[in-house]
Amino acid sequence: MTESEPRWLSDHERESWVRFAAVLELLPGVLDSQLDRDEKLTHFEYFVLAMLSEAPDRTLRMTALAARTNATLPRLSRVVSRLEDQGFVDRSPCAEDRRATNATLTPxxxxxxxxxxxxxxxxxxxxxxxxxxxxxxxQLGRISARLLTRLDPEGRMFATGS
Known part of the structure; x- marks a missing residue:
């Protein structure tokens, strides 16, 4: 095998990958469906609210909230805007660094x-x-942690350090 040839998956590896890929595709829909039906929220919106609920004073800098929710700042900003419109979150300048913005969970x-x-x-x-x-x-926790070391080698995402 030369360097340019792909390292094909074995039958066992392929079977495991296909099953894992199916979980990756199906699980978000299951979580979103329940939250939309019961709460009119997406799973990501719920996750944002939950991460704020666990923070001191229910407040985080947007950059810290992005890390905790494994999101880019643009995606997080769009979602927080929607949550603000619903009265669930307030944004304000950070007292320690006026260039930064805090998100706070409202009552x-x-x-x-x-x-x-x-x-x-x-x-x-x-x-x-x-x-x-x-x-x-x-095992799921250990496997997920192992995968996160590959997917997030710098440890930027909150889940990587958990």
Whole structure:
């Protein structure tokens, strides 16, 4: 095999990859469907609210929020604008660095994430966690961490350090 020839997947590797790719395609729809039906939120909007709900004073710089949600700043900005329009989030200049912008979860946003959390957790359990043994859940965490070292080698995303 020369350097220019592809390193084809074995039958076992291909089978594993195809199954994993199917999960990557199907899981976002499952999460989005439940949140849209029950809360009129996308999974990413919920994730933004949840990350703010866990932050000190329910406030994060937009750059930190982007890292915690594994998002680009342009994508995050568009979503935060929608959440602002709904009264869930406020943006303001950062007191420590006026060039930076903070996002803060409002009381209405807090109520929304508190109301949305039980249904979301039930969906995550039904679709993923309860289908696995405790050891498989641990393996999933280790496999995900290993993949993140390749996908995010600089550790910029919050999940990489978790």
């Amino acid at each position: 209405v946003g807090w109520s929304k994430v508190v109301h949305a959390a039980p249904g979301h957790v039930a969906t995550v359990r039904q679709a993923v966690i309860d289908a696995l043994t405790p050891e498989q859940v641990s």
